[in-house]
Amino acid sequence: MTVTAGTTPNSAAAFEQHTPRVVLRAEIERLVAYRQGTAAPDDAFKLSSNENPYPPIPAIVAAIASSSVNRYPDGSAHAIRNLLAERHGVTIARVHVGAGSVAILAQLIQAAAAPGDEVIYAWRSFEAYPGLVTVAGATGIPVALQPDCTHDLDAMAASITAQTRLILVCSPNNPTGTIVTVENFAAFMVRVPPTVLVVLDEAYVEFVRDPESVRGMELLEKYPNLVVLRTFSKAYGLAGLRFGYAVGPEYVLDAARAVAIPLSVIEQAQRAAIAALENIDVLLERVERLCVLRDRVYTALIEQGWTVPKPQGNFVWLATGEHTASASEIFLRHGIVARALGSDGLRISIGEAESVDNLLAGAAEVVRTLPLGRSVAALD
Ligand SMILES: *Cc1c(COP(=O)(O)O)cnc(C)c1O
Numbered sequence: 392m393t394v395t396a397g398t399t400p401n402s403a404a405a406f407e408q409h410t411p412r413v414v415l416r417a418e419i420e421r422l423v424a425y426r427q428g429t430a431a432p433d434d435a436f437k438l439s440s441n442e443n444p445y446p447p448i449p450a451i452v453a454a455i456a457s458s459s460v461n462r463y464p465d466g467s468a469h470a471i472r473n474l475l476a477e478r479h480g481v482t483i484a485r486v487h488v489g490a491g492s493v494a495i496l497a498q499l500i501q502a503a504a505a506p507g508d509e510v511i512y513a514w515r516s517f518e519a520y521p522g523l524v525t526v527a528g529a530t531g532i533p534v535a536l537q538p539d540c541t542h543d544l545d546a547m548a549a550s551i552t553a554q555t556r557l558i559l560v561c562s563p564n565n566p567t568g569t570i571v572t573v574e575n576f577a578a579f580m581v582r583v584p585p586t587v588l589v590v591l592d593e594a595y596v597e598f599v600r601d602p603e604s605v606r607g608m609e610l611l612e613k614y615p616n617l618v619v620l621r622t623f624s625k626a627y628g629l630a631g632l633r634f635g636y637a638v639g640p641e642y643v644l645d646a647a648r649a650v651a652i653p654l655s656v657i658e659q660a661q662r663a664a665i666a667a668l669e670n671i672d673v674l675l676e677r678v679e680r681l682c683v684l685r686d687r688v689y690t691a692l693i694e695q696g697w698t699v700p701k702p703q704g705n706f707v708w709l710a711t712g713e714h715t716a717s718a719s720e721i722f723l724r725h726g727i728v729a730r731a732l733g734s735d736g737l738r739i740s741i742g743e744a745e746s747v748d749n750l751l752a753g754a755a756e757v758v759r760t761l762p763l764g765r766s767v768a769a770l771d
Contacts, residue, residue, distance in 0.1 A: 416528075418525050418528075419525070419526070422522055422525055422526070423522075432723075432728075434726060435726045435727065435728050436726060436727055436728065436742055436745075436746035436749060436750075437728050437742070438706075438727055438729060438730075438739045438740040438741075438742045438746060438750070439728045439729055439730040439738075439739075439740065440630070440730070440740065441565070441595075441625055441704070441705055441706050441738075441740045442624075442625075442628075442630050442740065442742070443624075443625060443627070443628035443630070443677070443705070444681075444742040444746075445628055445677050446628075447628060447663070448666075448670055448673055448674070450666040450669065450670050451629070451663045451666045451667060453666070454659070454662040454663045454665065455632070455659045455662065455663055457662065458657075458658040458659045458662050459658065462658070464654055464656060464657050464658040465658070466653055466654050468488045468656055468661050469483070470661065470665060471488060471661045471664045471665050471668075472486045472487075472488060472636075474665060475488075475638070475668075478668070479608050479638055481611070482641070484641040484644070484645075485611075485638055485639060485640070485641050485644065486636060486637070486638055486644075487636060487637045487638075487644040487647050487648060488635070488637075488656050488664075489634075489635050489637070489647075489651065489655070489656060490633040490635075490655040490656050490657075490660070491622065491624060491633040491634065492592070492594060492620045492621065492622040492624070492635025492636070492637070493523075493635070494633070494635065494651070494655065495620060495635055495636070495637045495647060496519065496520075496559075496590070496592070496620065497523045497527075497650075498646075498647035498648075498650040498651050499557065499588065499590055499618060499637070499643070499647050500523050500524055500526075500527045500529065500557060501526075501527045501650045502643070502646035502647050502649070503556040503557045503588050503646075504527050504528075504529035504556040504557050505527070505528060506528040506529065507529075507530070507554060508529045508530065508554050508555075508556040509529065509530045509555045510524045510527075510529050510530070510531055510555075510556065510557045510558070510559065511532045511534060511547055511550050511551065511555060511557075511558045512524075512531065512532070512533060512534070512558070512559035512560075512561075513533070513534055513535075513536055513542045513543065513559075513560070513561065513564065514533035514534065514535060514536065515536060515564075515566060515732065515735055516559070516561045516564055516565065516566075517559075517561055517565045517592065518565075518732070520559055521533065529556070530554075532550050532555075534546045534547045534550055536564070536567065536569075539569070539700060540567035540568075540569045540700040540708065540710075541564070541570075541571070542560060542561075542562070542564065542569075542571055542575075544560075544571065544575050544576070544578070544579040545579075547560075547579070548579055548582035551582070551584070551587065555587050556587065556588065557587065557588045557589075557590060558583065558587060558588070558589050558590070559590050560576070560579075560589060560590070560591050560592065561592040561594075562576075562591065562592070562593065562604065563595045563596070563598070563599060563604075563702075563703040563704040564704075565595070565704065565738070566708050566730070566732055566736070566738035567700050567708045568595075568700055568701070568702035568703055568706060568707060568708050569703065570601055570603070570604040570605070570703045571604070571605045572603045572604065573603060573604070573605050573606070574603070575605075576591075576610075580614055580617075583616070585615065586616070587616060588616055588618065589614065589616055589617050590617075590618050590619075591605070591607040591617060591618070591619050591620065592620045593607055593619055593620060593621055594620070594621070594622045594624070594625055594704075595625055595626070595703065595704035595705060596621065597626035597627075597675065597678050598625075598626065598681065598682055598703060598704050598705050599704075600682060600703065601701070601703055604703065607619030607638075608638065611638060611639065615640055616640075618637050618639030618640070618643055618644070619638050619639065620635065620636075620637050621635060621636055621637070621638075622634070622635040622636075623635065623663075623664050623667060625704075625705060626674065626675075626678045626705075627664075627667045627674050628674070628677075629660070629663055632657075632659055632660040632664075633656070633657075634656065634661070634663070634664045681705050681741050684747060685702055685705065685706075685707070685741040687747065688702075688707055688741060688747060688751065689701065689702055689707060691751050691754075692707065692709075692751070695751070695754055695758050696758055697709065697754065697758065698710070702741075705740055705741045706738050706739060706740045706741060707738070707739050707741070708736055708737075708738055709729075709736050709737045709738075709739065709754065709757075710735065710736040711737050711757065711763060712734060712735065712736065712763070713734045714757075714761045714762070714763060715731050715733065715734055715735065715737060716731060717761060718737055718757045718761060719731040719737060721753055721756050721757050721760070721761075722737070722739070722750075722754075722757070724753070725749045725750075725753035725756070726746075726749045727739065727746065727749050727750050727753050
């Protein structure tokens with residue numbers, strides 16, 4: 392490479408300034424790349440990404456170790472899809488796997504919605520939704536949650552237009568932890584045209600204890616426009632391996648498969664997912680322990696005066712509003728890294744049992760020191 396005189400950092404900046412830029416999609420240039428939960432300082436609990444605090448069981452470690460990396464993975468993921476199909480009582484063609492369920496979300500949105508088309512979702516909900524819609528070139532139609540933090544399914548149904556191609560329903564909702572009830576989901580589906588795809592994102596369904604909650608897998612025969620999304624990242628503790636799946640109509644999942652980047656679900660992920668299913672009881676016992684911890688945290692927060700929606704995922708939602716940044720700093724001083732979501736609130740994962748005292752001490756200090764108004768009931 393020839394280094395010409397004057398190639399200093401300054402002239403590099405000048406180069407940037409005077410060189411015409413290639414044309415990128417304006418909406419993509421405006422898009423902020425997905426932000427991960429902040430890395431925790433060594434002595435803090437990272438409760439910002441809804442991860443499972445338990446390390447992998449030996450069977451999963453062994454499954455990962457036995458995978459060969461000089462070969463490509465089985466692109467059809469036949470073995471794990473077969474197990475999942477059996478588990479849910481569907482044909483293997485009705486199961487699709489992805490490198491995380493977020494990958495499948497992206498595929499479904501791309502498969503259904505092009506520029507000019509609309510995708511409806513609740514807001515606040517999963518942070519990835521708006522960006523995935525923008526990347527597809529479609530238009531996001533966010534519909535505000537109700538004051539009790541649940542989906543406003545009436546308003547979502549009322550937002551359907553001739554341009555609507557896909558509706559995302561998240562139950563339990565990330566970040567509020569609220570569920571959609573069976574009854575409300577049924578009333579909603581009556582209002583959705585059968586030509587519009589509904590994706591029920593059940594990333595946290597294993598943590599649900601409310602009997603009223605919608606369960607997508609039971610409804611697949613009833614609604615031919617429904618796809619149910621699941622992940623092994625949260626309940627089964629495989630976030631780092633990236634494995635999620637969808638169950639729904641074969642032709643819809645064929646479209647998602649057509650959009651997918653080939654071979655992105657690696658062998659380790661497929662084998663680990665099989666090991667997880669073979670040891671599901673051990674993993675669900677851990678989920679149960681997290682649910683017990685969650686309910687303890689919820690009760691303690693209510694006693695502190697917080698107004699918290701009853702959590703059905705592995706996290707709690709604190710509506711700290713405009714004080715979110717300050718509240719986040721207080722938690723950090725108590726050794727808790729929380730996920731601060733704009734000026735709406737903090738989402739805090741249920742993690743190590745040892746983190747609970749810190750979490751509650753932080754929450755108590757927030758209540759004591761910040762003027763939170765309606766997020767906490769009057770304490771004095
Ligand atoms: C975590 C999460 C996902 C995706 O998780 P993956 O790791 O990509 O499987 C999807 N939806 C919601 C609501 C989530 O919180």
